[in-house]
Amino acid sequence: MYIARERDRPVVWINGDADLTTSDLIGDYAEKEKISEHDKYIHNVLKSKEVVRDRWVDNPLTIAAKEGATLVYNEFSRTKPIANNVLLSVFEEGVLELPGQHGESRYVDVHPEFRAILTSNSVEYAGVHKPQDALLDRLIGIYMDFYDAETEAEILRTHLDEDELSDDRITEIVTLIREFRERLDITVGTRAAIMIGEGVSVVEDPTQAELAEICVDVLTSKVSEYSEVEALHRDIEDTIQETEVSIS
Template sequence: MVYKATHQRIIRGKPIHKTLEETKQESVTGDLKNIKEPFQSSANLKNNCKEQKYLVPEMECFINSSEIQELSERIKIWVKAGYPVHLIGPTGCGKTSLAVHIAKELGRPVVWINGDESLTTKDLIGGYAQIKQESIRDNYIHNVLKSSDVIKPEWTDNPLAIACKYGYTLIYNEFSRAKPFANNVLLSVFEEGILELPSRFGEEKYIKVHPDFRAILTSNSVEYAGVHVPQDALLDRMVGIYMDYYSFETEVQIVKGHTGISEKESEKIVSAIRKIRDQTNEAQKPGIRSGIMVGKAVKNLNGNVKDYFEQLFVDVIATKTSSNAELLKKKKLVIDVISELNSENTGSNAEPYRKEKPVNKAVLKTA
């Protein structure tokens, strides 16, 4: 018979066994080490949604003119009545900013999702994100090891499930860029007030929609590439509000508020943007975002604007250009627009929009 030591030999006079308190402390420490950190639960996420704002894009500022205020009040009538509102309009007309502003005015936490071609139902409602494993060790008796492993899937809620469960406001940006079948789950939410979770079982398969749940969706007009036409059954359950570009006065306020430039400079920029907009097709029309970009560049030029004014507009609208020939056409359009604005201001005290310089007609003819 071979003797096997059950514990490390101790110097004579010292205790061989640990005290009961030491044994308990070791057991607790061991259990904590053996338990894997679970994925963040819905309860924790609920608290984080109230305290953190990372779920919704932060707006630099929001210009609430009388025109925008009137539109906001109209939208809030439907939202407060419990209907999902679908904002439809050209890109850059202010749909997303208005949706975020209205959602925050409702006084409830806001969750956000951005639609695209790859979005699935799971991205809306959630799914089993990882496996949670717990290991329990019993070390009260030094030469006896008792253990048990518990392995179970961990469910994680995504924005739609969070909003339905806790009564938050859902902003679904670029709604029409998602494929229609991904949005089928919204039918029962908007009509019956029930969210179905296909991957779950039993009582957990359905969530009764909280009475404070609200939804605001935004979409580009159908003329834009990458836009899917939503199913009629879903559109019938929403209120559609069509938006267009704001008035000249409102756009001037927006550019001035976002950039800090003078009202006179803002008027010049907005005038040019609106004239370019009138002479381009629907998908290539520059929105007020383009005006803000030009305004910020003007602000950084510290008064040295004349040498760069034309090029700033060309750079901004070049993002929607597919070839060099098309870029030359847009450059000619910018030159013509600014020349037209200069002629309109002849005789007034307004400064010219650009520094007069000879135009290379040979280059322009290639357009």
């Protein structure tokens, strides 16, 4: 969102989802429009006509393409690839086709200021579809790794009150999180660091065992079987002991 706002253009947001369809991206006939006509040119004759027709409603992609806005398509790979096919002509030919429309209204010339920012997790994540090569060929990919330690510490400071967690504790939590990434067979993101920080903040001078319990509570959602939870618990305890992290 920061990059999108820096363009000083309108920003349109949409979240990818397995149930998202092409219509959710471009629009559909979603409203009824009623038109009434009355003819009173002859004083003793009243002619009246009412026409009810479907009305097209634009959705985020169409709005952004027409207005030259920045489309932020969050988690685009959670959407099934077939729904994203509509993006191909937008990125390549600068034309958006609106199936269901007729005549000149069927095609939209994409505004020259239109830009799109698509975000996605790796395909290893649950619920993520592998994007079609034709779409990836039209994108410039930027791989975003985890934040550096200093940035992660600053993020924790913005989420946690100084009265709740000192700078020393924040530094220790970030150190521990980065050790988890090296040692554990799960993805440990910055959100996990924030949650661990929140857990630590309510315990006065937590022991290593208490710290391990907090970490297990936060990271258990990453595994699916009880045997894996036990193994995770052992690995977390070992990491805390070997790293000699002290949160007290």
